[in-house]
Structures are given as C-alpha cells and as structure tokens.
Amino acid sequence: MVPVSPDKPLLDELRSIIGDRARAGDFELGLYGKDGSVLEGRPSIVCLPVSTEEVQQIVGACRRHERPFIARGSGTGLAGGAVPVGDPVVIATAKMNKIIEVDLDNRVAWVEPGVLNLDLTTQLKPLGFHFAPDPSSQQVCSIGGNVATNSGGPHCLAYGVTSSHVAAIEVVLPDGTVTLLGDLTPEPAGYDLRGLFIGSEGTMGIATKIAVRLTQNPPEVRTLLLDFSDVRDGAAAVSAIIAEGLIPAALEMMDHRAIEVVEAFVNAGYPTEADAVLLVELDGLAGGVASGVEIVRRVADAHRVGNVRVAADDAERALLWKGRKNAFGAVARIKPDYYLHDTVVPRGKLVEVLEKVYRIADEYDLIAINVFHAGDGNLHPILAYDAREPGVLERVHAAGKAIITASIEAGGVLSGEHGIGLEKRDYMGMLFSEHDMTTQDLVREAFDPDGFANPLKVLPSGSRCSDSFGQHVPEGAWV
Amino acid sequence: MNTQHSVEEPILKYAADIGSLGPVTIVGSRTQWDVGGLPSPGSREIRAPAGVWSHQPEEMTVRCGAGTSIRELNEECSRFGQMVPFDLNPEATVGGALAVGRSGFRRLRYGHIRDLVLQIRHVDHSGLLVTSGGPTVKNVSGYDLCRLLVGSLGKLGCIAEVTLRCLPIPETTLWLTGTGDPFEIYNELYRPPSILWDGDQVWVGLEGVKSDVESQAALLKLDQTDSPPPFPEGGRRSLEPKALRGLVERSEGWLAEIGVGVVHYTTPQVPEPLSDPNKRLMSELECRLDPRGRLNPGRQLVAT
Ligand SMILES: Cc1cc2nc3c(=O)[nH]c(=O)nc-3n(C[C@H](O)[C@H](O)[C@H](O)COP(=O)(O)OP(=O)(O)OC[C@H]3O[C@@H](n4cnc5c(N)ncnc54)[C@H](O)[C@@H]3O)c2cc1C
Numbered sequence: 001m002v003p004v005s006p007d008k009p010l011l012d013e014l015r016s017i018i019g020d021r022a023r024a025g026d027f028e029l030g031l032y033g034k035d036g037s038v039l040e041g042r043p044s045i046v047c048l049p050v051s052t053e054e055v056q057q058i059v060g061a062c063r064r065h066e067r068p069f070i071a072r073g074s075g076t077g078l079a080g081g082a083v084p085v086g087d088p089v090v091i092a093t094a095k096m097n098k099i100i101e102v103d104l105d106n107r108v109a110w111v112e113p114g115v116l117n118l119d120l121t122t123q124l125k126p127l128g129f130h131f132a133p134d135p136s137s138q139q140v141c142s143i144g145g146n147v148a149t150n151s152g153g154p155h156c157l158a159y160g161v162t163s164s165h166v167a168a169i170e171v172v173l174p175d176g177t178v179t180l181l182g183d184l185t186p187e188p189a190g191y192d193l194r195g196l197f198i199g200s201e202g203t204m205g206i207a208t209k210i211a212v213r214l215t216q217n218p219p220e221v222r223t224l225l226l227d228f229s230d231v232r233d234g235a236a237a238v239s240a241i242i243a244e245g246l247i248p249a250a251l252e253m254m255d256h257r258a259i260e261v262v263e264a265f266v267n268a269g270y271p272t273e274a275d276a277v278l279l280v281e282l283d284g285l286a287g288g289v290a291s292g293v294e295i296v297r298r299v300a301d302a303h304r305v306g307n308v309r310v311a312a313d314d315a316e317r318a319l320l321w322k323g324r325k326n327a328f329g330a331v332a333r334i335k336p337d338y339y340l341h342d343t344v345v346p347r348g349k350l351v352e353v354l355e356k357v358y359r360i361a362d363e364y365d366l367i368a369i370n371v372f373h374a375g376d377g378n379l380h381p382i383l384a385y386d387a388r389e390p391g392v393l394e395r396v397h398a399a400g401k402a403i404i405t406a407s408i409e410a411g412g413v414l415s416g417e418h419g420i421g422l423e424k425r426d427y428m429g430m431l432f433s434e435h436d437m438t439t440q441d442l443v444r445e446a447f448d449p450d451g452f453a454n455p456l457k458v459l460p461s462g463s464r465c466s467d468s469f470g471q472h473v474p475e476g477a478w479v
Numbered sequence: 480m481n482t483q484h485s486v487e488e489p490i491l492k493y494a495a496d497i498g499s500l501g502p503v504t505i506v507g508s509r510t511q512w513d514v515g516g517l518p519s520p521g522s523r524e525i526r527a528p529a530g531v532w533s534h535q536p537e538e539m540t541v542r543c544g545a546g547t548s549i550r551e552l553n554e555e556c557s558r559f560g561q562m563v564p565f566d567l568n569p570e571a572t573v574g575g576a577l578a579v580g581r582s583g584f585r586r587l588r589y590g591h592i593r594d595l596v597l598q599i600r601h602v603d604h605s606g607l608l609v610t611s612g613g614p615t616v617k618n619v620s621g622y623d624l625c626r627l628l629v630g631s632l633g634k635l636g637c638i639a640e641v642t643l644r645c646l647p648i649p650e651t652t653l654w655l656t657g658t659g660d661p662f663e664i665y666n667e668l669y670r671p672p673s674i675l676w677d678g679d680q681v682w683v684g685l686e687g688v689k690s691d692v693e694s695q696a697a698l699l700k701l702d703q704t705d706s707p708p709p710f711p712e713g714g715r716r717s718l719e720p721k722a723l724r725g726l727v728e729r730s731e732g733w734l735a736e737i738g739v740g741v742v743h744y745t746t747p748q749v750p751e752p753l754s755d756p757n758k759r760l761m762s763e764l765e766c767r768l769d770p771r772g773r774l775n776p777g778r779q780l781v782a783t
Pocket residue numbers: 035036070071072073074075076077078080081082093113134135136137140141142143144145146147148149150151152153154201202203205206207208328417418421454
C-alpha cells in the first residue's frame with residue numbers, strides 16, 4: 001500500500017506558486033543533497049524561485065505545511081551548510097542571478113543572491129572596481145552563499161572578509177516577512193542585524209537581494225613567488241613579514257606536495273624541488289608597493305629564501321595565481337577524493353601546527369597537502385584519499401578531529417571561512433561554553449523561534465529548540 | 480570545555496558587580512554619555528575593568544579590558560608601530576566606544592570600528608560571562624555576536640573584554656585643505672583615509688609611504704594644514720554617500736565625511752525611524768538577552 005506521497009499537498013501548493021520550478025522525485029534532485037563537503041542529505045522538494053515574492057510565498061507555504069526550508073546557493077560550501085537534513089524544502093537561488101544595479105555614486109552594487117562572485121567582479125573591473133572577497137571557489141560560488149558563510153579569500157588579508165563588504169541585505173525572514181537589514185548609510189539605526197545575519201549560514205532567513213560595497217582596483221600590483229628549502233623557514237617568514245608592519249594584499253603558502261601536484265597540473269613554473277613556496281601579493285600606490293617588495297625580500301633573505309620570482313607582467317601574475325587557485329582540483333591527480341579542512345591558528349604557531357598536521361596524517365595513513373591563507377593563519381590541510389578503500393572515511397574523520405583539536409590547543413578557532421554548518425556543529429563545544437552556545441541560540445531564536453530555517457545547523461542539537469524537526473542524520477552523513 | 484584563554488580576575492569581579500539583580504548602568508568616560516538617551520535614575524553605576532592584558536605585535540592583535548582608555552590602548556600599540564584607528568576622544572573607553580558604535584573620521588580607509596573587533600567577552604543579564612568571536616584575525620565559528628554588541632549601547636550585554644585587530648601606523652600623514660569639489664577629489668584619489676567638507680571648504684587626509692602621499696597630494700590643488708577641522712558635536716546623521724551632494728545650503732554648521740555619509744552637525748538631529756520588521760527583531764533580541772530590562776535602562780535603540 002503506497003498511497004500518494006505525503007509531500008503532495010505541499011508540492012501542489014508550491015506548483016501553484018512557481019509551476020514546474022517546484023520539483024520532486026526526479027533523479028537530478030540527488031545533486032541537491034550534497035555540497036562541497038563529504039556530507040550528504042536527502043532532498044525531497046526543490047524550488048527554483050526567480051523573485052523575492054516567490055521566495056516569500058514558498059516560505060509561506062512551508063510554514064502552512066509545517067515544513068522547514070533550506071537556502072542553497074551554488075552548493076560549494078565545505079561545512080555541509082547546504083546539505084538538507086530534517087527534510088527541508090530546498091530553496092535554490094540559481095535563477096536569481098541578476099546584477100540589479102551598479103551604483104558608482106554610492107560605490108555599491110545591488111545583486112540577487114545567485115549572482116556568481118566572479119561574474120560581479122568581471123562586470124565591475126572595467127569600471128575600476130571589484131568585489132573584494134575572492135574565495136578560491138569564486139568562479140562558481142554565489143554571493144548569497146558568501147554572505148551566509150561570511151566568506152574569505154586570499155585578498156581578505158588586507159581587505160577584510162565579506163562582512164566588511166556588505167552594506168545591506170534584503171531577507172525573507174523565517175516567518176515570511178521581507179525586511180532590509182542594514183542600508184546604504186554608514187550607521188543604520190538600531191542593532192547591527194546585517195552583521196549578525198552575515199555568517200548565519202541560512203539559519204536566520206533567506207537573502208534575496210544584497211548591496212555589496214565596491215573596492216577600487218589597485219593602481220599597482222606586484223606578485224612574488226618565494227621558495228624555501230625548509231617549510232619552517234617559509235612559515236616563520238610569514239609571521240616575520242606581518243611583524244614588520246606590512247600587510248600584503250595576499251600571503252599564501254603551499255607545501256612541497258602541493259607544489260608538486262599543482263605544477264604537474266598547471267605548469268606555472270613552480271619550483272618542484274622547494275619544500276614550500278609563498279605567494280605574496282602587494283598592491284596599492286607605487287611607492288607603498290615598492291617598499292613592500294623590499295621588506296618582503298629582506299625578511300625572506302633573513303629566512304634563507306631560495307629563489308625570488310617577481311611576476312614580470314599580468315600574464316605571469318595570472319599564471320602564478322592559477323597554480324594557487326587550481327590546487328584543489330590538482331589534488332585529484334594523487335587520489336580521487338579529498339577532505340578540505342579549515343582552521344585558524346595564531347600566525348606564530350603556523351610551524352608548530354603544520355608539523356602536527358603532518359604527524360596526524362602519518363598516524364592515520366593519509367596524505368596531507370597544505371595550500372593555505374598563511375597571512376592570517378588560516379590553515380587548509382587537504383587530506384587526500386580513495387573512498388573505495390574500506391574504512392578510509394573513519395580515518396579521515398578521526399584525523400580531521402585531531403587537526404581541529406591541535407589548532408584549538410594552539411589558541412586557534414574552529415573555522416576561518418568555511419563555517420560550522422553540519423561538519424563542525426558538534427565541535428562548537430571545543431571553543432565555546434554551554435552558556436556561550438545557549439546565548440547564541442537565543443539570538444538565533446529571535447529570528448526563528450520555531451526552527452524553520454536550515455534546521456540542525458551551526459549549534460549542537462540540544463542547545464534549546466534546534467531539534468524541533470528531528471535529529472535524523474541521513475545515511476552517509478557524518479556529524 | 481571552553482579552551483579559550485583564561486578569564487582575568489578583574490573580569491570576574493566586574494561580572495560579580497553586575498550580578499543578577501537590579502538595574503545597572505555601565506560608565507565609561509562619559510564622552511558620548513547622552514547617545515540614545517540618559518540612563519534611568521536609580522540604576523547602579525559600574526565601571527568596566529581597565530588594562531591592556533596582552534598585545535601580540537607579531538599577530539597584530541591586542542586584548543584589553545573594556546574600561547581601558549583609547550589613549551592607553553594606542554600608547555601600548557604605538558610602542559610597536561601599531562594602532563587601533565578609533566579616532567575618537569582619547570579619553571573614551573574602548574568598551575564605551577564600541578557600545579556606542581560610531582566610527583572615526585578615517586573610516587573611508589579603515590572601515591567601521593566594528594570590523595576591528597575579533598572577540599568580545601560580555602556579562603549578560605544574569606551576571607554570567609559570554610564569549611563570542613575568537614582570538615585569531617580570521618574566524619567564522621558561530622554567530623557573530625561581536626557585531627551585534629557593537630552599537631548596542633550595552634542593552635544586550637555589558638562588554639567586559641575585547642580583542643582587537645591592530646594596524647601598522649602609516650609612515651606619513653598629511654592633511655590638506657582648500658576649496659574644490661569633494662566628490663571629484665574622491666574620484667581622483669586611491670583609497671584616501673578621509674575627505675571632509677563643510678559646504679565651502681574641503682579637508683583631505685592622506686596616509687602611506689612618503690612618495691605616495693606626495694603623489695596623491697600633487698593631484699589636488701590644496702594647501703597643507705596641520706589637522707582636520709574640529710567636528711561639530713551637536714548631532715549626527717547617517718546618509719547615503721551620494722546624498723551628501725544635496726547638502727548645499729549652509730543654514731547650520733555641518734561637516735560631512737565624503738564617501739562615507741556621516742554628517743556632523745552643531746544642532747541635535749532626529750534619528751532615522753526603524754522599519755516595523757526590524758523593530759520587531761530588535762525587540763525580540765532585547766527580550767531574550769535582557770528579559771528584565773536591567774542592562775543600561777533608559778538608553779534606547781528601539782523606540783516604543
Ligand atoms: C575548491 C573550493 C575552494 C573554496 N575556497 C574558499 C575560500 O577561499 N574561501 C571561502 O570562504 N570559502 C571557500 N570555499 C567554500 C565555499 O565556496 C564558500 O563557503 C561559498 O561562500 C559558498 O557559496 P555557495 O553559493 O556555494 O553556497 P552553498 O554551499 O550553496 O551554501 C552555503 C551556506 O549558505 C546558505 N545560503 C546560501 N545561499 C543563501 C541565501 N541566499 N540566503 C541565506 N543563506 C544562504 C546555505 O543554506 C548554506 O548554509 C571553497 C569551496 C571549494 C569547493
């Protein structure tokens with residue numbers, strides 16, 4: 001006896017709102033069960049709205065049918081934030097992808113949430129501006145996703161993460177009300193709801209329009225590639241550069257294994273014999289850039305740098321960055337699968353924690369590759385593995401937990417830019433007390449007392465009412 | 480268990496002073512005392528602990544008690560060529576400056592002071608300590624309560640300790656003044672720290688290495704001056720940057736921050752109204768985080 005699907009009344013209502021852009025049951029829906037992490041959920045209904053009004057009506061229908069919902073951008077998130085658990089209706093922003101207005105007088109652009117990060121910058125570039133947050137996934141990730149995860153990127157070292165670059169967000173709140181958080185003025189009245197929403201991973205509502213601040217393109221850019229025959233010298237050079245009072249636009253590091261795989265993949269001329277390279281970018285006015293280059297050279301010399309390669313032109317600069325930005329794809333050359341971690345440690349602890357990461361990988365018989373935002377101490381250890389090996393995922397998870405523990409013991413934090421989502425939800429207690437988390441939950445509740453928006457994310461279940469929609473962890477998912 | 484750094488003794492005392500009963504008002508240096516309305520009579524006045532507890536120049540972070548003066552904070556930072564660009568009355572306390580949440584006159588370059596905050600420890604309505612954010616320069620672990628507390632006038636919690644990001648003190652600073660179109664000047668310069676305009680005269684603050692400051696100054700037909708003009712202190716408005724073009728007539732004294740949108744007036748200004756949904760969200764936050772309304776009563780962000 002398999003009668004009509006229990007979803008049918010809701011689906012009928014959703015179809016009356018957005019027609020066949022409300023989908024259920026087809027094979028391709030499986031894609032909506034995953035994001036960029038190894039976690040997987042079960043999507044039963046997916047909606048592809050094109051406007052704020054449609055999002056509002058979809059949320060209204062969900063409420064009437066007592067079904068939670070989850071916002072989804074491009075699904076590149078690495079913390080399982082967009083993985084549906086608790087059987088939410090997936091509200092994907094892919095069709096809300098218009099750049100609404102570029103307002104140069106206010107130096108902001110209004111965009112829909114599904115606009116891809118790089119598409120905005122590509123459009124702005126000829127006007128002399130760009131959107132500063134540049135996650136390595138910028139070709140594919142959405143600005144709505146950037147806002148929800150408070151994304152960073154290589155150039156956030158000097159320019160700050162997403163929160164510093166968003167003026168206002170139109171949000172469909174979990175009760176279906178539409179509101180504008182923040183505005184184009186410098187000091188909006190009341191509490192900073194905009195700042196609170198950024199990084200809330202879809203648990204406070206759905207962003208339907210975003211006003212991002214535009215950053216002037218730098219008149220001068222210099223990109224340097226420094227190689228070191230000992231990774232420890234490279235890491236020590238990172239803190240020494242910052243200690244000189246120099247904040248480069250970007251300061252990225254790759255270890256020996258990363259250099260090897262990247263070089264084999266993109267042929268950027270990276271020195272494969274080096275133990276580590278630093279990719280340093282300085283930008284701004286000519287004088288500051290020139291003096292920055294001198295400081296970097298001097299510090300690097302004092303740390304036994306090998307070769308210092310300065311990109312001669314834009315083409316060479318692009319090539320050096322291509323290596324960095326394709327590092328994750330290149331990993332596939334050694335193993336078919338990888339788990340990308342994200343923790344932050346004080347810069348002064350980079351050497352110590354990196355050594356621990358290698359030891360942990362050895363202990364669990366995994367390969368660790370390090371490509372990361374060294375300038376702000378943001379580690380991204382990649383654990384490469386082959387999912388077909390029996391029992392390997394358990395080892396990957398155990399190693400991951402050990403890396404997080406090592407980072408926190410070194411005075412670091414759980415995540416620098418990927419967020420908590422589902423992946424690190426149950427680790428929140430490593431950084432925060434019960435009372436800290438209860439307070440965070442009170443704040444979340446002010447937006448969503450009934451737990452409709454992206455249930456079971458960010459805070460461990462049990463901290464108050466976040467488990468209203470059951471705690472079922474889907475097959476294959478790990479929390 | 481919470482593995483973040485241990486809690487300083489004065490913080491515990493501050494939490495005990497706030498306790499869990501009766502209305503309390505946190506006193507800083509009273510430099511922006513009347514913002515948001517005066518405290519209700521009869522509430523206990525308490526001072527936040529002062530002291531720079533750790534400055535890690537190589538991390539470019541500094542941790543201090545909320546009662547520390549901006550002067551003391553920057554004296555410590557400057558020993559290592561660093562600064563925290565608050566740009567307020569140096570006698571103001573760090574906690575007071577953050578609770579009021581008004582940015583300084585170099586915001587055009589350095590952003591809102593909110594973006595300098597890495598971690599906040601606050602005492603909540605029940606006298607308990609709450610930590611949010613993290614000690615590192617980058618962090619997205621958990622909800623961003625730090626941003627919420629900045630500009631909250633102490634109504635959601637009493638700031639006890641903060642960890643802030645430091646910046647290098649620029650090699651050269653130069654102020655210029657004269658007449659000219661401030662909007663054209665803004666378009667001419669690369670990320671200047673400050674452009675101020677009173678309707679007639681402009682002031683431009685430039686910072687950086689000497690050659691850059693000189694080359695930027697050479698783009699402008701302005702004369703050198705010592706400092707920015709005094710800021711009118713009667714009132715303040717927050718406008719869209721492009722709306723500053725509408726500020727033509729000099730019927731009253733004002734000084735506008737070009738590119739930012741803050742306008743300083745000699746006379747009091749009426750705050751902008753909140754939208755109904757935002758008012759509701761804000762009231763929800765207040766009644767959850769301070770159900771008995773005992774924290775800084777009298778101050779008002781959400782008009783009733
Ligand atoms: C190869 C690779 C490299 C990466 N590099 C970086 C990096 O350098 N820096 C960095 O920060 N991240 C990086 N990421 C992670 C990821 O790209 C970012 O977190 C990105 O911001 C996610 O955007 P998305 O559109 O894919 O969001 P999704 O994965 O679809 O969603 C992420 C979260 O945001 C929520 N969400 C999405 N849209 C909305 C909306 N409109 N309203 C409310 N909530 C919403 C979702 O519910 C979910 O919780 C990388 C990922 C990959 C795969």
